[in-house]
Amino acid sequence: MKSAITVSLVPEALGGPFVFWNGLQDAFAQSAALGFDAVEIFPPSADAIEVGPIRALMQGHDLSVAAVGTGAGWVKHRLHLCHPEVLVRQQAKAFILEIVQRAGELGAPAILGSMQGRVEDGVEVAQAMDWLAEGLAAAESAAANFGTVFLYEPLNRYETNLFNRQLDAAAFLAERGLHRVGILADLFHMNIEEQDLPTTLRGLGSKLAHLHFADSNRRAVGFGHTNGPAIIQALRDIGYSGYLSAEVLPLPDSRSAAERTIASFRALTA
Numbered sequence: 669m670k671s672a673i674t675v676s677l678v679p680e681a682l683g684g685p686f687v688f689w690n691g692l693q694d695a696f697a698q699s700a701a702l703g704f705d706a707v708e709i710f711p712p713s714a715d716a717i718e719v720g721p722i723r724a725l726m727q728g729h730d731l732s733v734a735a736v737g738t739g740a741g742w743v744k745h746r747l748h749l750c751h752p753e754v755l756v757r758q759q760a761k762a763f764i765l766e767i768v769q770r771a772g773e774l775g776a777p778a779i780l781g782s783m784q785g786r787v788e789d790g791v792e793v794a795q796a797m798d799w800l801a802e803g804l805a806a807a808e809s810a811a812a813n814f815g816t817v818f819l820y821e822p823l824n825r826y827e828t829n830l831f832n833r834q835l836d837a838a839a840f841l842a843e844r845g846l847h848r849v850g851i852l853a854d855l856f857h858m859n860i861e862e863q864d865l866p867t868t869l870r871g872l873g874s875k876l877a878h879l880h881f882a883d884s885n886r887r888a889v890g891f892g893h894t895n896g897p898a899i900i901q902a903l904r905d906i907g908y909s910g911y912l913s914a915e916v917l918p919l920p921d922s923r924s925a926a927e928r929t930i931a932s933f934r935a936l937t938a
Contacts, residue, residue, distance in 0.1 A: 669903060671881075671933045672706040672734035672913035673699050673926055677716050680743050685856070685886050685915050686710055687925050696725040698923070702930050706734035708913045712744060714766035719773045726774070734911040735819060735852075735878055736771035738764050739782040748785025749803035750796040750830070760785075761803050765810050772814025777878070779852055780807065781821040786828045800830060801844045808848045819878050821852035824860040832861045834868050838875045850877020854915065855894055859884045865894070866902035873906050881912035881929065888916045888928035889936075900936045912937075 675695035676686035688695035692709070699707050711717050717736065726732060741747040747760035760783055771778040780803070787796040807818040822828075822837040831837035834853050841849050851872055855865065857880075862868045869876060883892030890896070914929040 669909060669937055670705040670734075670911050671703075671930060672708050672911040673704050673929060674708045674710060674913065674915050676710040678710055678712045678740045678743060681710065681740070685882065685917050687914055687916060687918050687922050687929070689918065689922065692722065692725060696729045696731055698926060700729035700731055702926055704731065704930060706732040706911060706913070708734040708737070708911075708915070710737040710739060711767070712740045713763070714770045717767065717770035717774070719770060722774060733771070733774045733776040734913050735777050735779050736767055736774070737779045737781065738767050739779075742782040742785075748783050749780075750785035750787060750791065750799050752788055752791055757799060757803075761806055764803065764807055768807050768810040768818065769814075772811060772816050775814070775816070777811060777816045777819045777850070778807065779819045779821055779878070780804065781823060781852070782827065784820070784823075784828060784830055786830060796830065797840070801840075801846065804841070804844070804846050804849050808846055812848055817848050817850040817877050819852040820849050821854055821880075822857065822861075823854075824857040832857070834858065834862065835871050838872055841875070851875050852878040852880065854880035854882065855889075855899065856880065856882040856884070856886045856915075859894060866898045869899065869902040870905055876906065876908055876910070878910055879903070879908070879912050880915040881933070882914065882916045886917050887919050888914060888925045889932040890928050891919075896932060896936045
């Protein structure tokens with residue numbers, strides 16, 4: 669398993685669960701100094717993913733890009749894939765696909781979290797599910813051009829009414845034939861929605877493609893009550909070798925959150 673830490677480039681997301689906030693150069697330098705394997709980037713749009721400069725940072729600091737988020741499409745522009753208006757859905761899909769391409773050029777998957785949206789008033793559940801599947805299929809196809817998967821993140825009930833539980837989301841992907849869409853399991857969301865986190869992770873098996881490494885209170889692992897050893901054992905049981913990426917609040921400050929994360933990662937995976 670590999671370690672990763674998040675950096676947000678989106679001022680509108682200030683206060684959200686991202687560790688670093690002072691730009692890519694700062695995030696890469698601090699991550700390398702602390703011994704992380706990769707950085708996960710939350711950009712305002714695809715235009716902020718400058719492939720050449722980011723590749724230089726990757727090479728200079730011996731770091732990978734673990735994943736790239738699309739959530740700014742919702743945070744900044746209120747775009748999502750299940751919106752009742754066709755133009756908004758088209759704009760959402762275009763926003764996502766542009767990020768899939770830039771992420772792919774960096775050898776990284778893109779993430780669909782908040783931009784999945786929700787079933788809004790006046791929309792049938794079956795219709796929203798069709799729209800979600802269409803968006804995922806388009807992203808899956810685009811990611812395949814770069815040999816990467818696309819990541820779908822089930823969110824808790826307060827953020828979406830689509831899929832809140834991991835195995836329900838995995839079943840949906842299988843039913844729709846979305847074999848190159850992987851599940852991003854976020855331990856914070858799972859703490860709200862799942863009865864037994866290790867059992868759920870074992871149930872995901874090879875469908876688990878990325879993990880957000882967060883404690884029960886959305887702080888760095890070690891600052892809450894999540895059973896870290898049981899989580900790691902479940903991941904080992906399914907042969908998971910991907911990233912444990914800290915999408916956590918920068919509390920008590922960014923540096924402390926990063927230090928606690930890498931200390932927890934090392935202790936749990938030793």
